[in-house]
Every structure is written in structure tokens, then in C-alpha cells.
Amino acid sequence: MFKIRIATFFCLVLVSCVITSAQDSDKPLPSWKASPARTAILDFVACAINPDCGSFIPPAERIAVFDNDGTLWCEQPIYIQFAFAIDRVVALAPQHPEWKTEQPFAAALNKDLKAVAASGEKGLLQLLAATHAGMTTEEFDQTVKEWFKTAKHPLYKRPYTELVYLPMVELLEYLRDNGFKTYIVSGGGIEFMRAVTEEIYGIPPEQVIGSSGKLKYELKDDKPVLMRLAEIDFNDDNAGKPVAIQKFIGRRPVLAFGNSDGDYEMLRWVTAGKGPRLGLIVHHTDAVREVAYDRDSPIGRLDRALTEAPDRGWQVVDMKRDWSAVFK
Amino acid sequence: MFKIRIATFFCLVLVSCVITSAQDSDKPLPSWKASPARTAILDFVACAINPDCGSFIPPAERIAVFDNDGTLWCEQPIYIQFAFAIDRVVALAPQHPEWKTEQPFAAALNKDLKAVAASGEKGLLQLLAATHAGMTTEEFDQTVKEWFKTAKHPLYKRPYTELVYLPMVELLEYLRDNGFKTYIVSGGGIEFMRAVTEEIYGIPPEQVIGSSGKLKYELKDDKPVLMRLAEIDFNDDNAGKPVAIQKFIGRRPVLAFGNSDGDYEMLRWVTAGKGPRLGLIVHHTDAVREVAYDRDSPIGRLDRALTEAPDRGWQVVDMKRDWSAVFK
Numbered sequence: 001m002f003k004i005r006i007a008t009f010f011c012l013v014l015v016s017c018v019i020t021s022a023q024d025s026d027k028p029l030p031s032w033k034a035s036p037a038r039t040a041i042l043d044f045v046a047c048a049i050n051p052d053c054g055s056f057i058p059p060a061e062r063i064a065v066f067d068n069d070g071t072l073w074c075e076q077p078i079y080i081q082f083a084f085a086i087d088r089v090v091a092l093a094p095q096h097p098e099w100k101t102e103q104p105f106a107a108a109l110n111k112d113l114k115a116v117a118a119s120g121e122k123g124l125l126q127l128l129a130a131t132h133a134g135m136t137t138e139e140f141d142q143t144v145k146e147w148f149k150t151a152k153h154p155l156y157k158r159p160y161t162e163l164v165y166l167p168m169v170e171l172l173e174y175l176r177d178n179g180f181k182t183y184i185v186s187g188g189g190i191e192f193m194r195a196v197t198e199e200i201y202g203i204p205p206e207q208v209i210g211s212s213g214k215l216k217y218e219l220k221d222d223k224p225v226l227m228r229l230a231e232i233d234f235n236d237d238n239a240g241k242p243v244a245i246q247k248f249i250g251r252r253p254v255l256a257f258g259n260s261d262g263d264y265e266m267l268r269w270v271t272a273g274k275g276p277r278l279g280l281i282v283h284h285t286d287a288v289r290e291v292a293y294d295r296d297s298p299i300g301r302l303d304r305a306l307t308e309a310p311d312r313g314w315q316v317v318d319m320k321r322d323w324s325a326v327f328k
Numbered sequence: 329m330f331k332i333r334i335a336t337f338f339c340l341v342l343v344s345c346v347i348t349s350a351q352d353s354d355k356p357l358p359s360w361k362a363s364p365a366r367t368a369i370l371d372f373v374a375c376a377i378n379p380d381c382g383s384f385i386p387p388a389e390r391i392a393v394f395d396n397d398g399t400l401w402c403e404q405p406i407y408i409q410f411a412f413a414i415d416r417v418v419a420l421a422p423q424h425p426e427w428k429t430e431q432p433f434a435a436a437l438n439k440d441l442k443a444v445a446a447s448g449e450k451g452l453l454q455l456l457a458a459t460h461a462g463m464t465t466e467e468f469d470q471t472v473k474e475w476f477k478t479a480k481h482p483l484y485k486r487p488y489t490e491l492v493y494l495p496m497v498e499l500l501e502y503l504r505d506n507g508f509k510t511y512i513v514s515g516g517g518i519e520f521m522r523a524v525t526e527e528i529y530g531i532p533p534e535q536v537i538g539s540s541g542k543l544k545y546e547l548k549d550d551k552p553v554l555m556r557l558a559e560i561d562f563n564d565d566n567a568g569k570p571v572a573i574q575k576f577i578g579r580r581p582v583l584a585f586g587n588s589d590g591d592y593e594m595l596r597w598v599t600a601g602k603g604p605r606l607g608l609i610v611h612h613t614d615a616v617r618e619v620a621y622d623r624d625s626p627i628g629r630l631d632r633a634l635t636e637a638p639d640r641g642w643q644v645v646d647m648k649r650d651w652s653a654v655f656k
Contacts, residue, residue: 060532137574181534194578204388205578206509215574217567217593224596226574233575239545246465246543246554247561248576250522250533265545268552 028174031167035322037280037315041171044255044278045178055276057254059179064255065245065266066172068186068193068210070300071259071282072201073164074153074327076291078117079299080160081192082124084147086116088131096130105130113154117298121187125211125232128189133213133230136220137191140228144195156327161200165282167323168257172201175255183253185245186210187237187262191228209248211236237262242269259284260300267305267314279314281305286320289327356502359495363650365608365643369499372583372606373506383604385582387507392583393573393594394500396514396521396538398628399587399610400529401492402481402655404619406445407627408488409520410452412475414444416459424458433458441482445626449515453539453560456517461541461558464548465519468556472523486655489528493610495651496585500529503583511535511581513573515565515590519556537576539564565590570597587612588628595633595642607642609633614648617655 032038047053048062069075078086089099089108099105104123107115116123132140148161156163172182182203184193190210197203214229236244242265245253256263256270259282271279283302284293294302309316319326360366375381376390397403406414417427417436427433432451435443444451460468476489484491500510510531512521518538525531542557564572570593573581584591584598587610599607611630612621622630637644647654 060526063534190575190578198388206391206576208578212575215571217570217597224570224593224600226570226597242545242552242554243543247518247540248534250518250536265552269545269554272552 029167029170031170031323031325033322033324035317037317037322040278040315041174041280044276045175045180048180048254048276049178057276061251061254062175062178062180063183063249063251063253064175064180064257065183065185065249065253065270066168066256067258067260067263067266068184068188069259070284071165071257071263072168072172072184073160074290075300076284076293077155077299078113079124079188080163081188082113082116082127083151083154083160084144084192085124085127085131086111087147087151088143089127092131120298121235121237125235128211128213129230129232132189132192133228135228136225137215137228138225140191141195144192148196158327161196162328164200164328165323166325166328168282169201169328171257172203176202180255181207183207183209183245183249185236185241185266187235187240189213190236209236209244211240239265241266245269254278256280257282258305260302261304262300264305264308267312271312271314279309279312280317281309281314282317282319285318286323286326288320290319292320357495357498359498359651359653361650361652363645365645365650368606368643369502369608372604373503373508376508376582376604377506385604389579389582390503390506390508391511391577391579391581392503392508392585393511393513393577393581393598394496394584395586395588395591395594396512396516397587398612399493399585399591400496400500400512401488402484402618403628404612404621405483405627406441407452407516408491409516410441410444410455411479411482411488412472412520413452413455413459414439415475415479416471417455420459448626449563449565453563456539456541457558457560460517460520461556463556464553465543465556466553468519469523472520476524484655489524490656492528492656493651494653494656496610497529497656499585500531504530508583509535511537511573511577513564513569513594514538515563515568517541518564537564537572539568567593569594573597582606584608585610586633588630589632590628592633592636595640599640599642607637607640608645609637609642610645610647613646614651614654616648618647620648 047055048057050056066072069079086108089105093099104116104119153163175182184203188210190212193210194205194208197208212233214231214233216227216229218225218227252273253270255278256267257280267279271277375383376385378384394400397407414436417433421427432444432447481491503510512531516538518540521538522533522536525536540561542559542561544555544557546553546555580601581598583606584595585608595607599605
């Protein structure tokens with residue numbers, strides 16, 4: 001028995017991450033086929049954790065940011081948060097007769113997903129303001145958690161919590177096993193995502209950054225509450241992403257993963273930093289296992305980022321070619 | 329030699345935190361004299377980490393929030409950030425002749441600390457807008473780091489980085505050794521604090537929450553930068569603190585530590601949560617080793633929170649009576 005004396009007693013402990021790394025090292029990222037992107041990830045991480053490597057990254061700097069819609073979970077035929085908002089519109093409609101004729105509410109009530117999708121980011125924010133406000137943060141969290149328990153995707157007929165990309169979940173775990181802190185930086189609602197990110201991605205609320213509505217501190221029966229106001233606080237998309245990263249994290253991440261032009265500025269910001277950087281894009285090319293879309297899609301439009309990826313050294317992950325599995 | 333086989337190789341590792349805990353357990357919080365506050369902290373932590381205790385707190389929920397000015401470092405005779413702003417005003421004055429007659433700029437140029445202090449939070453925000461904007465986030469970070477290297481406190485004649493409260497640094501480390509995540513939630517500027525919090529408190533940028541100015545993503549010679557605008561984004565004081573805690577952390581902390589009425593709403597919010605909660609207040613009672621001030625101070629005014637502390641079960645730390653040392 002090998003003993004080490006500390007103070008007045010003996011102590012012998014194993015670090016679980018070492019065990020995990022050891023096990024993962026047999027075959028990391030099992031759902032990723034051999035591809036330039038997989039190789040780039042493995043090389044980047046291998047060097048990041050090796051003090052003898054020129055591209056070693058101190059643990060504190062190992063911060064990886066991920067978009068959510070279309071990068072970690074599916075966003076077609078409409079954003080998952082759209083589906084939640086539609087169900088809320090239906091539930092609240094009796095109190096809002098005007099919604100029968102106002103868009104995107106009328107479209108939501110008619111379950112006209114195409115018309116709702118066509119209303120884009122602006123439509124989402126309108127639905128958010130109307131369906132996500134006027135309650136406390138705790139009430140909203142409960143409403144979202146309850147919805148996820150029963151809601152199903154209109155085409156896959158599966159709970160949304162199962163429609164996360166298995167290869168991406170493997171990547172998140174692989175990065176964490178190697179000392180990376182994984183963050184979500186999404187245009188989606190910050191509190192909507194936080195209701196499930198710990199369960200489906202292992203990402204705690206404090207590592208979720210997203211769009212937000214204003215909050216107001218109030219006393220309700222002399223108990224403090226945070227009320228959700230029907231007013232947009234921050235739109236965490238496009239140029240808002242680097243701004244939010246600086247505000248919430250306060251340093252530049254070393255890895256960024258997105259899937260649309262909404263991630264373009266985040267990819268620029270992260271990969272323009274000094275030292276080792278890795279930028280990646282999920283390209284939705286699989287019409288059989290998921291949906292094939294890019295330059296002309298009203299949701300998750302990927303055009304400029306796809307065009308500039310080769311010159312900027314961003315890895316483009318071809319979902320159909322590079323992933324042996326798509327969903328969990 | 330005790331061996332454990334993992335995959336194909338041997339692994340034997342010691343966890344430093346276990347060593348630290350072991351050492352600390354001999355005498356935690358060495359600069360804290362026996363007092364109700366010290367006992368409350370030790371009892372709270374002992375139960376928080378004990379699964380058999382009714383007040384056990386799962387590791388993920390062990391979040392502790394600390395005010396900064398007057399709680400972790402000194403705030404008299406003026407906020408440290410005031411001193412930085414004053415030095416910046418002097419440096420920038422040649423480009424702003426109008427400052428000779430405008431307050432708080434005129435007071436800053438005359439080094440009239442009392443007049444600057446009298447301008448309070450509003451004055452600080454005016455100085456911030458005028459002296460902290462028009463540069464990139466990286467340039468500002470460098471400016472602040474450089475300033476801290478040479479600036480000295482007007483009365484103690486010591487670098488500001490040494491004017492942090494030793495008992496509080498011990499508490500931060502003690503909490504982290506027991507699985508707590510320590511956050512700063514301050515009315516001070518978020519980027520100003522982040523320049524030194526890792527060095528002086530062991531708190532990384534992503535765990536620092538504060539007041540902020542707006543940022544703008546821009547391309548400079550085709551390189552992305554974040555410009556600091558002369559526009560307030562968020563004032564993280566009073567009712568702004570619970571709002572910021574929800575926005576940045578996304579769950580309610582279990583421990584809050586402040587020193588002024590600016591922390592009142594944060595203390596209310598944290599201690600109103602279900603399960604074990606601990607609220608603490610530093611009462612500046614030591615006119616010899618520091619400064620004695622509370623209900624009538626223009627800086628760090630402690631009135632309502634001090635009055636309500638007994639009924640709300642908040643521990644009031646008497647600096648003179650409860651701390652055997654004040655500064656590091």
C-alpha cells in the first residue's frame with residue numbers, strides 16, 4: 001500500500017476525469033467518421049492539453065462556445081422555442097381575441113408553421129414578448145420544464161429533448177473531459193434553454209448565454225420575485241454574440257461551433273484571437289436522417305459563413321458524410 | 329507501490345483540493361475571531377457538504393455571491409475605480425478643456441476626493457463614460473492592469489491590490505475548497521474588476537458580474553474588435569443585483585455577502601430561497617485599522633440592511649471585534 005502523509009492522516013484519491021480521459025482515448029467521438037473536422041478537433045485538443053506542445057492552452061483559457069439551434073439540437077421545421085411559443089399562444093388565445101388576425105399570432109393559432117417560420121427572428125421575439133412575460137422567472141422555468149415533458153416534434157414524433165445531435169453531445173463531453181468549459185451562446189431565449197441544458201447537454205445554467213427579456217425585481221406578499229417584462233433586453237445573435245461573450249465570460253474563447261450566418265461574427269471573433277483557435281460549422285446536408293438546408297433557408301440560413309469558411313480555416317462538418325449517427 | 333489498472337496503463341493522482349481541505353480543517357478562517365458570524369459560516373458549510381445533514385447542498389447549487397467595494401476590498405475614502413477614473417481624467421484633461429468647470433471632472437482634476445465622493449454613483453458613472461469609453465475591450469484591460477501596477481492608496485500608501493480584506497480572501501478560498509463557486513456581484517465596472525480579480529481573489533472573469541457600458545462589435549483593418557461605447561448598459565446595484573444574478577448565473581445562490589444598502593435586494597433575494605441560506609454583512613467598525621462608517625456615509629451607506637439584519641437572520645460581521653487582521 002503506497003501511502004502519502006498529509007497533516008495527520010493518509011489520503012489517496014483518483015481523479016475521475018483522468019479515468020474518463022483514459023477510457024475515451026480508446027475511441028473519442030465514436031459517432032464521428034474519419035474526416036478533416038474530426039482530425040482537426042482531435043489534434044487541437046491533443047495539443048491544448050500537452051504542456052510540451054506549442055499550442056498548449058492553460059486550463060483557465062480552455063473555453064469553447066456553441067450555438068444551440070441547428071448546432072446542438074434541431075431547428076427545423078421551426079425553432080423548438082417557436083413550437084413552445086405556439087403552444088403558449090394557443091393556451092393564452094382566449095384572453096387575446098386580437099390574435100386571430102394579427103401575425104405571427106394568427107399563423108401560430110392556425111399551426112401554419114411555414115408562416116410562423118417566415119416571420120423569422122422578429123416573429124420569434126414578438127411571440128416571446130407575448131407568451132414569455134408577465135410571470136416570475138420561477139413560474140416560467142416550471143412552464144418550460146412541464147412543456148418539454150410532453151411536447152413532441154411534429155415530424156419525428158419524439159420529445160424535443162431527444163432531438164439533440166449525438167456527435168455534438170459526444171464532443172461537449174470530450175472537451176469537458178479534457179478540461180474545457182463548454183458554453184452555449186445562442187439567439188434562443190436564455191431562460192428557455194436553461195430549463196433543460198443541464199439535463200440534455202450537461203451544461204449548467206451559468207454557462208448558457210442567450211437572448212433575454214427584461215426582468216424586474218419586485219416584492220410579492222413581501223417575498224422578492226423577478227418578474228419577466230414584455231420587453232427585449234438583448235438579442236444574442238450575429239454581432240450580439242461576441243458582445244455577449246465578452247459580457248458574460250470576459251475572455252475570448254478558443255473554440256467556436258455554429259451552423260448559420262448568425263454565428264458568423266462569433267466565429268470571426270473567436271478565431272481572430274492569438275494562439276490556437278478552432279472554428280467549426282455544422283452543414284445540414286442530410287435530407288434522409290434530418291433536413292438538408294443552407295443558403296436559402298429562412299431558418300438557420302448558412303451562406304456567407306459557408307462561403308468564407310475555407311479561407312478562414314473554419315472546419316465545415318458535413319452531417320451526411322461525417323456523422324455515423326445524428327440524433328441521440 | 330499501490331497500483332490501479334485503467335485501460336492499459338497505471339494512474340495515481342492526488343487531488344490538491346483534498347490536501348487543502350485537510351490542511352484548512354485544522355483551523356479554517358484563521359483571521360476570523362470566535363464570533364456568531366464565524367460559527368454560522370462553519371456550521372453552514374459543514375452541513376452543506378454533509379449528505380447526511382438536512383441542510384446538505386448539492387455541489388451544483390453551491391453558489392456564493394460577494395459584493396466587492398467595501399466587502400472584498402476597501403472603498404474609502406473613495407471607490408478604487410473612482411481613483412482610477414480620476415487618474416484617467418488627469419491624463420485626458422488636455423483634450424477636454426470644459427472639464428475645468430464641469431463636475432465631477434473639475435473635482436477630479438483638483439483631486440478633491442470629497443467632492444468626487446459626494447457625486448456618488450451618478451458621478452462614478454459619468455466619470456466611467458468619459459474615461460472608460462472610445463477604446464477596445466483589450467486596450468481598456470491593459471490600461472487598468474498597468475494602472476494597478478503603480479497606483480497607490482492616498483492614505484495607506486499601498487498598492488490597491490494589497491487592500492483586500494484578508495479574512496474575506498480566506499473565506500473565498502474556504503468556500504471553494506468545499507465545492508462552492510464564488511462570484512462577485514458588484515456595482516463596480518465589470519471589466520475594471522476583471523483585470524485583477526483572478527490575481528487578488530482567485531475569481532476568474534466569468535465569475536465577475538458588475539455594472540457595464542455598451543459594447544459594439546466592429547472590424548478594424550478587417551480584424552474584429554469590441555469597442556467600449558460611452559453609454560451605460562447596466563447598473564448592477566440595489567435591485568439590479570438580483571436581476572444580474574438571474575441573468576448571469578440563472579439560479580439563486582445560497583450565500584450572499586455585502587456591506588451596504590446597495591446589497592439589500594441581493595441579500596433579500598438570496599436568503600428568501602428555499603433550503604439552507606446564509607446572508608452576511610461586513611460592518612465597518614474599525615476606525616484604527618480601517619474606517620468606521622455606516623448609516624451616514626456617502627460611500628457604502630449601511631442603514632436599512634443593518635436595521636433589518638437581526639429580523640432577517642443576516643449575520644453582521646463587526647470588523648473591529650470579529651477580525652484579527654484586516655488587510656492582506
